[in-house]
Amino acid sequence: MHQVIEGHEAIGLSGFDNGVKYGTGMYSIVETAKANGLTPYDYITHLLEQFSQPGRDIEQLLPWNVNLDGL
Known part of the structure; x- marks a missing residue:
């Protein structure tokens, strides 16, 4: 986690705020998937x-509602 924080600060100070938002968002998705027993990829x-x-229920896509065993 320390490396992510250092990278976040370096990018934030360089003016790449969109990259920071994307990176932290992806980090959150990956870690939440792992916490729910899913392979992030x-x-x-x-x-x-x-x-x-179309019309996909977002609630059903949350990692604790997804079962990837049959895929």
Whole structure:
């Protein structure tokens, strides 16, 4: 976590605020997936596939509601 904070500060001071937001968002998704027993790559792939479907219920895409065993 210390490395992420150092990188966050370096990027933030350089004026790349969008990169910081993206990086911390991805870090949050990866860590939340891992905390829920999911492989981050598989979970993110699943999210991207599901986002392309119209009318998708966001609540069903939260990591604690996703089962990737059959994929």
